[in-house]
Amino acid sequence: MRRFISHKTINLISKTTTSTISSSSSPNSPSLSPNSPLNSLLRFFSALPAYSLDSMASDYSATPITIDNINPKVLKCEYAVRGEIVSIAQTLQQSLKDNPGSHPFDEILYCNIGNPQALAQQPITFFREVLALCDHPSILDKSETQGLFSADAIERAFQILEQIPGRATGAYSHSQGIKGLRDTIASGMGARDGFPADPNDLFLTDGASPAVHMMMQLLIRSENDGILCPIPQYPLYSASIALHGGTLVPYYLDEQTGWGLEISELEHQLKTAKSKGIDVRALVVINPGNPTGQVLGEANQREIVEFCKKEGLVLLADEVYQENVYVPDKKFHSFKKVSRSMGYGETDITLVSFQSVSKGFYGECGKRGGYMEITGFSPEVREQIYKLASVNLCSNISGQILASLIMSPPKVGDESYESFSAEKEAILSSLARRAKTLEDALNSLEGVTCNRAEGAMYLFPCINLPDKAIKAAEAAKTAPDAFYAKHLLNATGIVVVPGSGFRQVPGTWHFRCTILPQEEKIPAIVSRLTEFHKKFMDEFRG
Amino acid sequence: MRRFISHKTINLISKTTTSTISSSSSPNSPSLSPNSPLNSLLRFFSALPAYSLDSMASDYSATPITIDNINPKVLKCEYAVRGEIVSIAQTLQQSLKDNPGSHPFDEILYCNIGNPQALAQQPITFFREVLALCDHPSILDKSETQGLFSADAIERAFQILEQIPGRATGAYSHSQGIKGLRDTIASGMGARDGFPADPNDLFLTDGASPAVHMMMQLLIRSENDGILCPIPQYPLYSASIALHGGTLVPYYLDEQTGWGLEISELEHQLKTAKSKGIDVRALVVINPGNPTGQVLGEANQREIVEFCKKEGLVLLADEVYQENVYVPDKKFHSFKKVSRSMGYGETDITLVSFQSVSKGFYGECGKRGGYMEITGFSPEVREQIYKLASVNLCSNISGQILASLIMSPPKVGDESYESFSAEKEAILSSLARRAKTLEDALNSLEGVTCNRAEGAMYLFPCINLPDKAIKAAEAAKTAPDAFYAKHLLNATGIVVVPGSGFRQVPGTWHFRCTILPQEEKIPAIVSRLTEFHKKFMDEFRG
Structure with a gap:
């Protein structure tokens, strides 16, 4: 088990001190002022390097939850x-x-x-202008606003507010995300792929991570269910599979061929897993790769689609780095585009694509925007995915707005186009x-x-x-x-x-x-x- | 199983149409323009009332995921x-x-x-001013900004930016939330309770729901683990317990006494659950009540704390409506305050309090801000909670900022104080x-x-x-x-x-x-x- 040293020890310190404060408090005792000697002591201890203070640990033996009686799946998870x-x-x-x-x-x-x-990377100005205006729409009509914000940001904010029922940026939205924003995203995906995307296939999420969890939660019934994951992999996948109690079925990327993804390796690992009684349900592909940085070629992607089709696997495509390609000889192709260009339609292949506002050139990690596009699920299963989304009500509206902006940035002729570009x-x-x-x-x-x-x-x-x-x-x-x-x-x-x-x-x-x-x-x-x-x-x- | 009628049928329509488009596409076929006849047809169908079109369902028999082979816990969950x-x-x-x-x-x-x-409830002006300025800090120094924003909102935005490492509102934060914002929240909680709160005990989350899930994930190992929940209850609890595979142990609120929470009922239900082999791990209390609207009296809260202490239960206190009290004879008291005023300190009782920016008078549901305060967990268990939070990196920064604002609104003398009040x-x-x-x-x-x-x-x-x-x-x-x-x-x-x-x-x-x-x-x-x-x-x- 890994240790989060500084966190742990800082907690130890503050716990010990807090405990001292509390146990000396009589019922209804007055609060400690922020400048009380005890609070000063607490601040002093919190600022100390932590590792030398384990001996100050409090005695938690009277509390009910211990490392030995929590959910073992949590212990197993690593990140x-x-x-x-x-x-x-x-x-x-x-x-x-x-x-x-x-x-x-x-x-x-x-x-x-x-x-x-x-x-120190600075946010994209146009995106932040629109977000600020949507946060405080009452300034939209004021004259000073013209001097502070670009004209197309003001116009875009008006458009987005019109798409939000009641212009209520502080209301829970539809559990899949605001329909008008999904329309915008779908339109951007259609333009990217040359094949239409359906806004009803989109689920807007707080970053891509909750979407990955949602799919693992849907697919994994027990440790006999396996998910094929690249090795090396982004540890969200191993963590999420562990938390949901499934089995990670590894396939190795070939470092010698620039982290190549070989179908023979997929076949070998699938066969091995099956021989152990594992029901392999899905294949995770991260493209462009994390941590490996490779960009898949289109021919390779077609082989992968064919493999999933043949083996009855859900293709879970992590495409959050789709805008981060640095070499002229490689180009990003979505698995949706590749599948559709092979003639596979909605009922032929089950495909989930994850996207995020955290990556790309904009790198808006703290905004926690993202979405998944789900295709090839029957209406009954889609209802269940919708229900999972609805339990958490909706993703944050600023993140939703940003997700729409990354898929519809300023265009030629817009005031911000040149500065944005x-x-x-x-x-x-x-x-x-x-x-x-x-x-x-x-x-x-x-x-x-x-x-x-x-x-x-x-x-x-x-x-x-x-x-x-x-x-x-x-x-x-x-x-x-x-x-x-x-x-x-x-x-x-x-x-x-x-x-x-x-x-x-x-x-x-x-x-x-x-x-x-x-x-x-x-x-x-x-x-x-x-x-x-x-x-x-x-x-x-x- | 419940049906999400409109969603389902809209999907059916669009799926059928998309499928037609796709299967007629040859490999590398050109994209459909947004105004193509097929897309017009799609838009036409999508706008139709949905219920009459079930017969258009596509055939998903070739796809791998069916209602019969998904995670049964998902099926069981209701919301x-x-x-x-x-x-x-x-x-x-x-x-x-x-x-x-x-x-x-x-x-x-x-x-x-x-x-x-x-x-149509309007957001609180001060909160939105600060959020907008933090979204687009480059306007902070401009003269027009003085005319658009109140002076204390500008000052607060500067303060908050100083608390964020690198002033980076677009960066992932510490997985518990930005430390400076947690300091502000802890200070506000201390002022509310008359007992100090520790920023290291706070986990900022995208609304309160993910925090509830996190605790259920930590506590529930199998269906033999039970969580005592009020009946009637907010269905997040039943949904989350179902998704994590635990058992909801009901205790009934007494409608005759204004939805009173009787200790004898808790004792009775705990005993019954134990007799069935259920290991009851926690007690959920929603105060003020949802859906029942009652506010617990302090004497009652003391009994509840004593019950949890005696029975070794984690007290999961849903306190998201703490600012929504409408009757002069009732007052909100946090369970933390009640526990501490009884002399119970950090190592005496295990208590989690959930709070949200969605409720209160401000009702900022769409911002997905919230937090939990965890006390009485050993350092080893806290590490595991931290790890769970870290897998999803952090909650959205706007929600984090808002969580700090609700716990430190404008004060007497601030420019916004009167309008805010x-x-x-x-x-x-x-x-x-x-x-x-x-x-x-x-x-x-x-x-x-x-x-x-x-x-x-x-x-x-x-x-x-x-x-x-x-x-x-x-x-x-x-x-x-x-x-x-x-x-x-x-x-x-x-x-x-x-x-x-x-x-x-x-x-x-x-x-x-x-x-x-x-x-x-x-x-x-x-x-x-x-x-x-x-x-x-x-x-x-x-």
């Missing part, structure tokens, strides 16, 4: 992207703040997560340069090979670790790639996620590194990484 | 608040739009759901008047008794239905209260939720009706309801 390394990084960050100069670096560089705006181009071309620079730097390191980031936001280099490092990791009871990542973090402040968090071919070691740090910081990252790696190899070469 | 009655209402609304005058009413009045802004007072006093008017109207109907709405947003009258109506409902294969609600809808356009959706004492019949329609519409609702009820009783009195 490395926000795991131990990040907790250590947060502790280091606090330590840097409290004691500048206490470490051999002056800032933490979070390369663990695809979170562009956390690394410039913002978009600047981000995408910079990401492509950063990807290339980091890829080249990684490939220049001893024992490291790195496929190119054709798309998405990540590099996933393979590190050929010396035996001595592997033995040292074993002695420290950690995975060798986690051992490397911790050393990297402590030496440089660079946060990456160990490959073991995504799974990998046994005996190989990787890490995932985003391409997102600001471009001007990339040279420093390259030199810090290079210097660290040389020292690490010198120390452990044996 | 009446957005169930069949609402689907009929949506069909009627479309019918009214297409053929004005086709029904004996000219609008649908949605009294089924606590969704104030859908019924006036908006708040106008909403709350109007709700109190509406509650009283509707309560009196219901109590004047033959065979209807209705407890007062002390808080929350609902009335839950008991209808003593004539035998002939019950028999007619049986013949129509529907619950008698659903039979009544459908007749009410078809005759008046008023949408209520049948009591059977919330569960009730067997053999009694109720419905839930919100107090939210605009005040000027209340007299018409009362007269329509009164006239309908008289006719219904005349028809079925037998």
Whole structure:
């Protein structure tokens, strides 16, 4: 089981202190003022580095819930992207703040997560103008607004408000999302694919994650139900399958062929799973790949569709990086387009596509917008999916609006078109340069090979670790790639996620590194990484 | 199994049409233009009333997922608040739009759901000013902004941006929510309760629903795990328990004593459940009550805390209506305050409180903001809760900001204070008047008794239905209260939720009706309801 060190220990501290406060309170005792000595003490403790304070743990033996009696599926679930390394990084960050100069670096560089705006990427102006106007529509008619907002943002806000029943941006919407916004999204998808999309097939969600959970919840009945997932995979899939009690059936991407997806591997793993009594229900494909960054070719996609059709599998297509393609020889094609272009219609193949406002060039992670398009489900099953959506009422309206904006950005002739295009181009071309620079730097390191980031936001280099490092990791009871990542973090402040968090071919070691740090910081990252790696190899070469 | 009629049939239509389009497409066929004849046909069909078109169902026999092979827990889950009655209402609304005058009413009045802004309640100006400024911070420094926004909203937006690392409102936050916003919320809770709250105990969520799911996911291991829930209950609880595979252990609120919560009933039901081998893990209390509207007295709350302490139960306190109290003789007390005032500290009792920005006087349902405060969990268990939160990364930042605003509204001396207070007072006093008017109207109907709405947003009258109506409902294969609600809808356009959706004492019949329609519409609702009820009783009195 992983430990969230800083979180845990901060809780320990505050729990102990709070407990002291509470148990000394008589019934109806007055509140502690924010500046009371005890609260000052609490703040002081909270600011301390955490790891030395385990001995202060309170005694929870009288409370009913223990680690041994919670849902074991929760224990089984893992999510490395926000795991131990990040907790250590947060502790280091606090330590840097409290004691500048206490470490051999002056800032933490979070390369663990695809979170562009956390690394100073600015939001797309047009999107934020529209969101602000929809949040506070009463300024739409005021003259000052003309000076603050672009004309097409004002017009778009009016259009969107007209699509919302009662112009009520604070009301629960239809559980699939506001119909007018779904119309806009469907229209954008139709233009993208050359095949129509149906707004009734769309379910707007708070980011793509809840949509993935919803499908796992629908499909998984027991541990005998399997979901084919790429290895390496984005850990949302393994986490969600674990939480819903199913079995992850792995298929390995071929690192030698640029993380190729081979049908023979799918067939082999499906057969193996079946021989173990697993009822394989769906195939997850992440395109562009996460953490692997490859973009599937159309011919390969056709093979995948054919495989799902033949084997009766639901195709769960994670297409959240569809706008992040950096190489001229690759292009994103949705699985819907590929299926339809093969002549497969609604009742021929069951396909779910996930999309998010968190990725793309806009990277609006904090807005939690996203959607899934479901096709090939019978009306009875669709009712059940609708019911699942309805239990949580609806996704957040700002996220819904943003989902409509990413699928219908400013067009030629709109006032914002040029500035929008410039913002978009600047981000995408910079990401492509950063990807290339980091890829080249990684490939220049001893024992490291790195496929190119054709798309998405990540590099996933393979590190050929010396035996001595592997033995040292074993002695420290950690995975060798986690051992490397911790050393990297402590030496440089660079946060990456160990490959073991995504799974990998046994005996190989990787890490995932985003391409997102600001471009001007990339040279420093390259030199810090290079210097660290040389020292690490010198120390452990044996 | 319930049917979502309009949704289902609209899907059927569009599916059939899409399927026709697709199967006639050859590989690489060109896209259909938005104005193609087939697309026009699709739009035409989509606008038709849906119920007559079941015969157009497509054949999904070649697709892998059927109603018989999905997760049975999904089938078992029910959520009446957005169930069949609402689907009929949506069909009627479309019918009214297409053929004005086709029904004996000219609008649908949605009294089924606590969704104030859908019924024309305006958002609180200060909250929306701050949200808009945080969405588009680049206008903060511009001179026009001074003319459009209040000074304290501008100042608050600056403060909030300072609390967000990198001022990045578009970045994923800490999985519990932005620390500075949690500090603000904790401070507001401390001021409310007279006992401190710890920001590390707060998990900000997309509305309260995901928080409820998270706790059910943590606590429920199998159908042998039980959760004590009030009957009648808000169906999120029954739905969530069903989805996570647990057992709802009912305890009945006493309608005769204004929906009183009797400890003897808790003891009786706990004993009964234990005798069946159920491991009861938690007690859900909804205060103020939903659908019942009662506000618990402090002495009663102390008994409940003592019961949970004695029996080793987690107390899951749904406190989302804490700001909706309408009667001078009742006051909201949080269970945290009550527990602490009894001298029970962090390690004495395990307590979770749910709060939401959807309720209160502000009613910001569409923003999907909310949080839970967890206390009395050991550090190891807290890590697991954190992990569950981290799998979905974080809740939406606008909702997080709003959650901080509701717990720290404008104060005396702030520019917005007077207008804010006036908006708040106008909403709350109007709700109190509406509650009283509707309560009196219901109590004047033959065979209807209705407890007062002390808080929350609902009335839950008991209808003593004539035998002939019950028999007619049986013949129509529907619950008698659903039979009544459908007749009410078809005759008046008023949408209520049948009591059977919330569960009730067997053999009694109720419905839930919100107090939210605009005040000027209340007299018409009362007269329509009164006239309908008289006719219904005349028809079925037998």
